[in-house]
Amino acid sequence: MVVSLVAPRLMVMGGGAVAKLGEVLGQLGLSRPLVVTDPFMLSSGLLERALEPLRQAGMVPAVFSETVPDPTDTVIAAGVAVLAAGEYDCLVGFGGGSPMDTAKAMAILAAAPAGARMRDFKVPAAANRGAVPIICVPTTAGTGSEATRFTVITDTETDEKMLIAGLGALPLAAVVDHELTFGLPARITADTGIDSLTHALEAFVSARANPVSDDYARSAMRLIAPNLRRVWADPQDAAAREAMMRGATLAGLAFSNASVALVHGMSRPIGAHFHVPHGLSNAMLLPAVTAFGLEAARPRYAEAARVMGIASEAEGDQAAAQRLVEELRALNRDLAVPSPARWGIDAAKWEGLLPLMAKQALASGSPANNPRVPDEAEIVALYQASYGASA
Structure with missing residues (x-):
């Protein structure tokens, strides 16, 4: 039986692993991250757990924090506009499944021709191209999005949660730190x-x-x-x-x-x-x-x-x-x-x-x-x- 497998190229796991985030990007030749997160991660201060290691590595991370639960195609489009306006070389999805899925979808849509929409990539289409690499840092022990080739985005015109699959959604790396979950409700x-x-x-x-x-x-x-x-x-x-x-x-x-x-x-x-x-x-x-x-x-x-x-x-x-x-x-x-x-x-x-x-x-x-x-x-x-x- 021939089995075709997909997984991130690099996975760093364990308590305190988030402190190595800057080192991970450096290993991969990346230095200009756009961090994708949600308003709670920003307001609670938890996002600093990701930003500080990046700064210590000499990077100047930017933040897109408009992610919503059940991420929508409109949020993805807004994120792609931010991505296009800067000289970013990677996306860091920091949070639960929504920020990670948002970062994945942003990479996919940003690689598409002008005028493309997220609905163009829903299954059975193959979303195999991403404009920039994705690094995922989960803050919940649930979605597994840090290790998958999937993202799920809601079409706001049809109220359909679209499954989008392909290598464009596969993170290049994941940093998995269970200490980020201690404060979860x-x-x-x-x-x-x-x-x-x-x-x-x-x-x-x-x-x-x-x-x-x-x-x-x-x-x-x-x-x-x-x-x-x-x-x-x-x-x-x-x-x-x-x-x-x-x-x-x-x-x-x-x-x-x-x-x-x-x-x-x-x-x-x-x-x-x-x-x-x-x-x-x-x-x-x-x-x-x-x-x-x-x-x-x-x-x-x-x-x-x-x-x-x-x-x-x-x-x-x-x-x-x-x-x-x-x-x-x-x-x-x-x-x-x-x-x-x-x-x-x-x-x-x-x-x-x-x-x-x-x-x-x-x-x-x-x-x-x-x-x-x-x-x-x-x-x-x-x-x-x-x-x-x-x-």
């Missing part, structure tokens, strides 16, 4: 943690899984599953924070080389139409979607349960796979994940958008990787089942 810790677990699990059962992505996914699940409740209960648990951060990056490597599946396909429209944070919308869907696909890939789900420490080696596949679904429901309960209804989404608006959301989910391509591939009616039914479901 509990809700973000939980949502990004379940996001990373979803990445690993979906990569493991994906139709595009391969032996190497399986290795990444297994390692990620072993790290995330026993530590997610620990960081929720004790945000200062350094060992658990480190395990979660390493697990999130490994999960990113897993799905970047195998792809995600139905949970992500259904999650993106929820984020686009109702502005639910990505990790939270994944968590809302994960138990129901896992149960939907269980019988189509029972041995794989059973192995995932064993890897996560939920089922014993002695248990048969049927019992182990069922334990996985039960654990995902329990995890949502323990981490106080609300249903869409409890999060405050209006029932009539939810119901009215389901046909469009189902079409958008299928169009993303991710559902085709699911062990059990749904049609539109089955996706609508899963949305309906998840709306008011208690974990």
